[in-house]
Amino acid sequence: MKQSQLFTHTLKESPKDEVSLNAQLLIRGAYIYKEMAGVYSYLPLGLRVINKIENIIREEMDAIGGLEMKTSIFQNKDVWEKSGRWDDNVVNNWFKTKLKNGAELGLSFTNEEAYANILKQYINSYKDLPVYPYDFKTIFRNEARSKSGIFRGREFYWKALYSFSKDEKEHQEFYEKAKKAYQNIFQRAGIGNLTYLTFASGGSFSKFSHEFQTLTEAGEDTIYIDEKKNIAVNKEVYTDEVLKELNLNKKDLVEKKAVEVGNIFSLGTKFSDPFNLKYKDKDGQENLVIMGSYGIGLGRLMGTIVEVLADDRGIIWPESVAPYKVHLVDLRSKMDDKLYQILQNSEIEVIYDDREISPGMKLKDADLMGMPYRLVLSDKLGDKVELKRRDSEDISLYSEKEVVEILKGNYK
């Protein structure tokens, strides 16, 4: 991408009402546009990040048997009344709208009901199970306040997988696989070493659910970490009884603020029961399906990556989710796109700053925008190219040929 052809540009300031660091940096870096509190549009660079995050999640979900589909955003009152969650006194942050005839519709709040309802049409026999459908979709929550940037939007982009299993054993096997898949996702997204598998409250069908909590002062949650065991406990279940059950010792635990980047949940028959979602086993007996849910907010993950890895100059993207691997910054008095073309032809993702602005502004923008590698071309360097990683202060000079080989990963 030639930066001269990107209609967006960095901004010196973010909107005054934007108090969260993640959204401030993403707005200033031209990744997102704030439509209103808790509602953001993804600009071209931001969409590239979201797409990369989406592909990582998709690969991990497909690897454990996930089957992608796309459910509607409008949700059916009749369907939600079965689980008792249509009522605003039960779920207090619905967004609803109306047909012309006055009939109410919900805007997708979560997908347990929609999936249980769809699968009711298709599941009959033990041969039909287990199944693991999932969606990437936009979710709406009518938050009273929305001040955490893309950590907690009123509108957000989300992956949810639901597991439908024959029995508790089959459910647990999948649940463990999903746990591992989630750890892979956060590892691949570059925040694995800051993200803890965290015991949280489980609801009526399971003592615990599991959250994936990433350490940051900007997080809304408080967790207690056992560094040695590499697990944590959410404050909501931080009791002597629970610690004993988990074989944890208070003196080994450190209190930290964290943001929940994912969660997995055993649902038992909570939703299969009201939907009468049953299957016939080998003996012809009818049994309720056992469900689980597995969610990740993609915008929140993007915001978390920004929040925990940024420095005072701007964003630092891990290579796996960066919109471009390389920022090629041309400071020469006579610019040409020769190296840009070579990089493109080598299938290295590159954004080329060919704009007619000052060198200082270009370098500042490169830092703010945060591509993993910066290449600088300048009259002073002759035919050498300066290479710098965004997360390091080291600068090295190479020939064009060398720099291409390095970026292709052929040598260091």
Place this chain on the structure above:
Amino acid sequence: MKQSQLFTHTLKESPKDEVSLNAQLLIRGAYIYKEMAGVYSYLPLGLRVINKIENIIREEMDAIGGLEMKTSIFQNKDVWEKSGRWDDNVVNNWFKTKLKNGAELGLSFTNEEAYANILKQYINSYKDLPVYPYDFKTIFRNEARSKSGIFRGREFYWKALYSFSKDEKEHQEFYEKAKKAYQNIFQRAGIGNLTYLTFASGGSFSKFSHEFQTLTEAGEDTIYIDEKKNIAVNKEVYTDEVLKELNLNKKDLVEKKAVEVGNIFSLGTKFSDPFNLKYKDKDGQENLVIMGSYGIGLGRLMGTIVEVLADDRGIIWPESVAPYKVHLVDLRSKMDDKLYQILQNSEIEVIYDDREISPGMKLKDADLMGMPYRLVLSDKLGDKVELKRRDSEDISLYSEKEVVEILKGNYK
């Protein structure tokens, strides 16, 4: 994909209130699920079709300079009030909802306002133009009735590109490119020979807009076609004056029913004016940006393909948008997945019917589901494989090796 692992299956009947052929076949073929009138979810097979259509459109939009982004679904009242289209008396099929404090939000209705508003922040100079941002997103229209299946949903999935040009000449150049890109899209999607560039009413800034109309009795539009010139005129502008202007002769025109699968529209300064979206030209003069809009409904295109190509046995997918290229139907008393694995390894997209159901049901399902190629394995055929195209009655026998080469396109 092994069909035994797909949780969906074909249905003998579609819901009683579903009167449109496209939705009937897509529901029975397990492509979509009807959530309510005008609202459908995409099941795994349906999402594969949508993704293929999306990729065709994306390639064509990127080829003419399109820059993909993702705008929010919630739309801002303040922004829409600028163009005067927030008022329910102006736009009578909004879906709106409310924040807890009572403030109103719109559900994305169309994107002119959102884009003009975002670009206002970024466009300053002639150097910033032209730009062609686009979105794939879900759009909501509060239709009083919704009886055309996925031709006209209350919720539908849509691509819209907007052009922002310096002047009328630059606009027209792009408009012609977009026309060609749209023709490519419908050609690639398999309905090119049934789809006509159609003159339609243009609004305040242009005498005509252009629609792409696909012939079908199920369509809501009436058009008049000049077969020789390969263009058509929408009934809404079918006047002597217009025919004269377009150099068309009434006696050469044939009246047909058609569905509008795409449209392109010159907007002039209709939206740049209320948003004060201006750029400074080389002389430092401020000028209003010239806009155009270019829309396609992906669900409608999917429905149109089904509607116009299906036969009385079911769907017939063109290879370009088929969820799988090949339906491998195993009728043997002892099934094995050897050929399935060979096809997979040859990167041929294949769905393998390994279910334990009757041969008759399998063959019927293959016809209903509509993959372009059907391969049959049966005890009667020995080690030969039967190959049949879905759109032909010819059946041929080949060795496994031959059939793989044929499907790889290496010989016929």
